[in-house]
Amino acid sequence: MTILVIAEHDNAALRAVTLNTITAASRIGGDITVLVAGHGCAGVAAAAAAVAGVSRVLLADAPAFEHPLAEDVAALVIALASGHSHVLAPATSFGKNFMPRVAALLDVAQVSDIVGVEAPDTFVRPIYAGNALATVRSIDATKVITVRATAFDAAPADGGSATVDAVEAPAGSGLSAFVSQTLSKSERPSLGDARVVVSGGRGLGSAEQYRGVLEPLADRLGAALGASRAAVDSGYAPNDHQVGQTGQIVAPELYIAIGLSGAIQHLAGMKASRVIVAINKDSDAPIFQVADYGLVGDLFDVVPQLVAALDAEPG
Amino acid sequence: MKVLVPVKRVIDYNVRIRVAADGSGVDTANVKMSMNPFDEIAVEEAVRLRERGAATEVVVVSCGVAACQDTLRAAMAIGADRAVLVATDAELQPLAVARLLHAVAQREQPGLVICGKQAIDDDASQTGQMLAALLGWGQATFASKLELSDGRAVVTREIDGGLETISVALPALVTTDLRLNEPRYASLPNIMKAKKKPLETLTPEALGVDVTPRLITVRVSEPAKRQSGVKVADVAELVRKLRDEAKVLR
Numbered sequence: 001m002t003i004l005v006i007a008e009h010d011n012a013a014l015r016a017v018t019l020n021t022i023t024a025a026s027r028i029g030g031d032i033t034v035l036v037a038g039h040g041c042a043g044v045a046a047a048a049a050a051v052a053g054v055s056r057v058l059l060a061d062a063p064a065f066e067h068p069l070a071e072d073v074a075a076l077v078i079a080l081a082s083g084h085s086h087v088l089a090p091a092t093s094f095g096k097n098f099m100p101r102v103a104a105l106l107d108v109a110q111v112s113d114i115v116g117v118e119a120p121d122t123f124v125r126p127i128y129a130g131n132a133l134a135t136v137r138s139i140d141a142t143k144v145i146t147v148r149a150t151a152f153d154a155a156p157a158d159g160g161s162a163t164v165d166a167v168e169a170p171a172g173s174g175l176s177a178f179v180s181q182t183l184s185k186s187e188r189p190s191l192g193d194a195r196v197v198v199s200g201g202r203g204l205g206s207a208e209q210y211r212g213v214l215e216p217l218a219d220r221l222g223a224a225l226g227a228s229r230a231a232v233d234s235g236y237a238p239n240d241h242q243v244g245q246t247g248q249i250v251a252p253e254l255y256i257a258i259g260l261s262g263a264i265q266h267l268a269g270m271k272a273s274r275v276i277v278a279i280n281k282d283s284d285a286p287i288f289q290v291a292d293y294g295l296v297g298d299l300f301d302v303v304p305q306l307v308a309a310l311d312a313e314p315g
Numbered sequence: 316m317k318v319l320v321p322v323k324r325v326i327d328y329n330v331r332i333r334v335a336a337d338g339s340g341v342d343t344a345n346v347k348m349s350m351n352p353f354d355e356i357a358v359e360e361a362v363r364l365r366e367r368g369a370a371t372e373v374v375v376v377s378c379g380v381a382a383c384q385d386t387l388r389a390a391m392a393i394g395a396d397r398a399v400l401v402a403t404d405a406e407l408q409p410l411a412v413a414r415l416l417h418a419v420a421q422r423e424q425p426g427l428v429i430c431g432k433q434a435i436d437d438d439a440s441q442t443g444q445m446l447a448a449l450l451g452w453g454q455a456t457f458a459s460k461l462e463l464s465d466g467r468a469v470v471t472r473e474i475d476g477g478l479e480t481i482s483v484a485l486p487a488l489v490t491t492d493l494r495l496n497e498p499r500y501a502s503l504p505n506i507m508k509a510k511k512k513p514l515e516t517l518t519p520e521a522l523g524v525d526v527t528p529r530l531i532t533v534r535v536s537e538p539a540k541r542q543s544g545v546k547v548a549d550v551a552e553l554v555r556k557l558r559d560e561a562k563v564l565r
C-alpha cells in the first residue's frame with residue numbers, strides 16, 4: 001500500500017494536524033508520501049521529510065499555492081494520486097474544502113473525519129454529531145479519507161529522513177481567486193493545538209465580559225479560548241473560536257466550559273477532552289453530564305475566585 | 316439567473332438519536348424529521364438574492380424517499396418558486412447525491428448552486444464540493460457572506476484560523492455556514508401558497524444515474540459514555556481535585 005498525505009501548513013511551518021494525519025496513515029500501513037503544496041515552503045518540506053515514518057516528500061512550490069484554492073489543490077492531487085491506494089488529509093477547513101473534489105474526480109466515495117482504522121479498507125467515523133459511530137468499509141480502488149486529528153497522536157516530528165522531490169503543479173483553473181484573509185492574531189495557542197481550552201457561552205453576556213472574565217483564566221493556564229455557537233452568534237467571540245459539530249473539534253488535556261449549557265452540537269466538539277470542568281449556575285445544565293468536575297455557581301463570582309486560587313498555587 | 320438549492324431531509328436537530336439495537340443504523344421510526352439546518356440557510360440566501368433582484372428563480376431539489384416532499388414544501392414556504400424530487404428508496408451516499416444533482420443541474424442550467432456545508436446526519440461535508448467538481452465549476456465552501464457582481468460570486472469563508480474572502484466565476488457552487496443569515500419563519504399564508512407551487516418528480520433511473528453505495532456500513536454503535544463526574548462544593552475543592560486527582564495543573 002502507498003499512502004499520499006496532503007500536508008496542512010502556512011508556508012512557514014507544518015501544522016500539527018499533519019502529524020496526526022501521518023499517524024492515521026501509519027495505522028493503515030504502507031509507504032507514506034507527503035505532499036507539500038505551497039509557495040516558498042521548502043522549509044515545510046524539510047520538516048515533513050524529518051517526520052518519523054515518512055518515506056518521500058513531494059514539493060509543489062508555486063505562487064498559485066500561496067493561498068491554496070480547492071480547484072487547484074484538487075487538480076494537483078489528482079495528477080499525483082495514481083499509484084496510491086489511499087489519499088489522506090486532515091478534516092479541517094483546509095482538507096474538507098478540496099478532498100471531496102478529489103474523490104468525485106476519481107469517482108470514489110470519501111470517508112470523512114475518521115477516528116479509527118480497523119483495516120486498510122475499514123474505518124470508524126462519527127455521525128449525528130458524534131452520537132453514533134459508524135464502521136464503514138470502502139469498496140473503491142482508491143480510498144479518499146479525511147482524518148479527525150484529535151483521534152490520533154502526533155507522529156514524532158523527527159527521526160525520519162525522507163527524500164524531497166519537486167513536482168510540477170498543473171496550470172491553475174482560474175475558476176476562483178484569492179482576495180483576502182483575516183486571521184485571528186493571538187499570543188495564545190491555537191484551539192487545535194492547546195493543552196488547555198477555556199470556553200465561554202451565552203452566560204458571559206457580552207464581548208467585554210467574555211474577554212474580561214475568561215482572558216485572565218486563559219492567561220494563567222496558557223489556554224486557548226473557545227466559545228459556543230451562541231457566544232459567537234452574539235458577537236462575544238470570533239467565528240474561529242466556535243467549538244462543536246460545525247465548529248472546531250478539540251480534545252485538550254483540560255476543557256473548562258463556562259456559562260454554556262452543553263447542547264449536543266457543542267458536546268460533539270469537546271467531549272473527547274481528557275478532563276472536563278463545567279461552571280454553570282443551572283445545576284441541571286446538560287454540560288454537567290459530561291463534566292468530570294462540575295461547579296454550580298455564578299461565573300462572575302467563580303471565575304475570578306478560580307484565577308486567584310490558581311495564582312496562589314505553587315508553580 | 317436561476318439558483319438551485321439542494322435540500323436534505325434529516326432527523327430534526329433537537330432529537331436525541333438512538334442507535335438501533337442490531338447495530339444496523341439509527342432508529343428513524345416515529346422520529347421528527349426536518350430540513351437540514353444548513354439547507355434552510357441556503358434556501359433563505361437564494362430567496363434573498365431573488366428578492367433583491369440578483370436572481371430570477373429559486374428551484375429546490377431533494378433526493379430521497381417520497382416524504383422529502385415535505386422538505387421541499389417547507390423550502391417553498393420560505394420562498395422557493397418550485398421543486399424537484401428525485402424519488403428513490405435506495406440508500407444515498409454523498410457521491411450518488413452529487414451525481415443526481417449533477418444530472419438535475421444539467422437540465423436546469425442554474426447560474427448558482429447553494430448547498431449546506433454539511434448534513435447533520437452523516438456529517439459528511441462532501442456533496443457540494445463533489446457536485447462542483449463534476450460540473451467543472453469553482454466553489455466557495457463555508458460561506459458567511461455572499462455577494463454577486465460582474466459575473467462573479469465574492470464569498471467570505473469561515474476557516475479554522477479566521478476568515479478568507481475569495482472571488483469565484485459564475486456559474487459557481489457555494490456551501491453555507493451558520494452565520495450566512497438567519498432563515499425567516501414561514502408564515503401561514505406562505506405555507507398555504509407553497510402547497511400549490513409546482514413539484515416535479517424524477518427518478519435516478521430517468522436521470523441515468525447509478526446510485527449504488529460505495530461504502531458498506533459494517534455496524535453502527537454507540538460511542539463510549541464518559542464516566543459520570545462529581546460536583547465540587549467550591550473553587551478550593553475544584554483546584555485541589557485538578558491538582559491532586561486529575562493532575563492537569565502545571
Ligand SMILES: Cc1cc2nc3c(=O)[nH]c(=O)nc-3n(C[C@H](O)[C@H](O)[C@H](O)COP(=O)(O)OP(=O)(O)OC[C@H]3O[C@@H](n4cnc5c(N)ncnc54)[C@H](O)[C@@H]3O)c2cc1C
Nearest residue numbers: 201202203228229230244245246247259260261266281299
Ligand atoms: C445545525 C446546528 C449546528 C450547531 N453547531 C454548533 C456548534 O458547532 N457549537 C455550538 O456550541 N453550538 C452549535 N449549535 C447551537 C447549539 O444547539 C446551542 O444553541 C448552543 O451551543 C448554545 O450555546 P450556549 O450554551 O452558550 O447558550 P445557552 O444554551 O443559552 O446556555 C447558556 C448557559 O449559561 C448559563 N449561565 C447564564 N448566566 C450564567 C452565569 N452568570 N453564571 C453561570 N452560568 C450562567 C445558563 O445556565 C445556561 O446553561 C448548533 C445548532 C444547530 C442547529
Ligand SMILES: Nc1ncnc2c1ncn2[C@@H]1O[C@H](COP(=O)(O)O)[C@@H](O)[C@H]1O
Nearest residue numbers: 321322378430431433434439440441442
Ligand atoms: N439527499 C439529498 N438531497 C438533496 N440535497 C442533499 C442531499 N444530501 C446532501 N445534500 C446537500 O449537500 C449538503 C451537504 O451534505 P453532506 O455532504 O451529506 O454533508 C447538504 O447540506 C445539502 O445541501
